[in-house]
Amino acid sequence: MIRDARMQPFPEMSGIVSECAKGRASIQHVTVDAEAGRTASYVYGEFRAPSPAGTYVTLRITDDIGKPRVMMSDLHYERVTCFEVVERAHGDVLIAGLGLGMILHPILGKQEVRSVTVIEKYSEVVELISPTLPYDPRLTIVNDDIFTWRPPSGSRYDVIWFDIWPDFEVTRLSEMARLHRKFGRYLNRDNANRWMESWHRKETKRLAPKQVPDSSPAVTLNE
Numbered sequence: 638m639i640r641d642a643r644m645q646p647f648p649e650m651s652g653i654v655s656e657c658a659k660g661r662a663s664i665q666h667v668t669v670d671a672e673a674g675r676t677a678s679y680v681y682g683e684f685r686a687p688s689p690a691g692t693y694v695t696l697r698i699t700d701d702i703g704k705p706r707v708m709m710s711d712l713h714y715e716r717v718t719c720f721e722v723v724e725r726a727h728g729d730v731l732i733a734g735l736g737l738g739m740i741l742h743p744i745l746g747k748q749e750v751r752s753v754t755v756i757e758k759y760s761e762v763v764e765l766i767s768p769t770l771p772y773d774p775r776l777t778i779v780n781d782d783i784f785t786w787r788p789p790s791g792s793r794y795d796v797i798w799f800d801i802w803p804d805f806e807v808t809r810l811s812e813m814a815r816l817h818r819k820f821g822r823y824l825n826r827d828n829a830n831r832w833m834e835s836w837h838r839k840e841t842k843r844l845a846p847k848q849v850p851d852s853s854p855a856v857t858l859n860e
């Protein structure tokens with residue numbers, strides 16, 4: 638779902654997250670002009686949601702095989718692809734991937750959100766980003782891997798959002814399917830508005846449908 642970036646609910650992250658580094662994780666501020674902001678939104682042959690000239694924040698992580706990747710930024714393409722989870726968030730929310738904590742600011746601003754549990758694989762990301770978040774007793778951040786973490790017994794979530802990928806390669810679809818299969822049982826079946834989704838899953842399926850057969854079960858609601 639691509640929406641008008643001017644309507645986006647996210648704060649200017651450069652005013653919230655300073656440049657810093659710890660172990661495998663680092664935060665940089667990047668100043669882009671209009672052309673760079675346009676080029677940075679090039680996705681599958683289209684310029685989507687160009688960012689206006691300005692200063693943006695990037696989170697870079699060296700992964701388990703020693704490869705440094707930009708995992709997250711607040712460029713406008715990232716912002717528009719995170720609209721939907723903010724709109725859908727209510728009740729008990731489970732999020733995989735802390736990143737810059739960008740989506741947490743508007744999500745914690747919603748009164749209809751009862752709790753937010755964030756699972757983040759890298760302790761350095763938790764250490765760098767946690768202090769930048771508003772104190773909120775509804776928020777719990779867990780340092781763990783979403784592929785191995787299990788919710789506490791009896792847990793049910795109204796909204797589940799997986800956002801752990803640095804890119805939108807079609808090969809990610811099988812990981813998404815795995816997570817949807819594992820966590821579908823933790824959705825609150827009594828809530829007609831329950832929702833579970835992975836970042837950029839629908840767009841990846843639509844834009845590259847023939848490259849990888851998708852075996853994900855139909856556990857995503859409200860498509």
Ligand SMILES: C[S@@+](CC[C@H](N)C(=O)[O-])C[C@H]1O[C@@H](n2cnc3c(N)ncnc32)[C@H](O)[C@@H]1O
Nearest residue numbers: 709734735736737738739740757758782783801
């Ligand atoms: C794209 S960022 C998330 C962006 C975030 N939603 C935000 O609002 O800024 C992806 C995050 O997922 C984390 N991550 C990657 N693999 C993970 C895994 N297996 N389990 C939990 N977190 C993971 C990365 O360390 C990174 O912080």
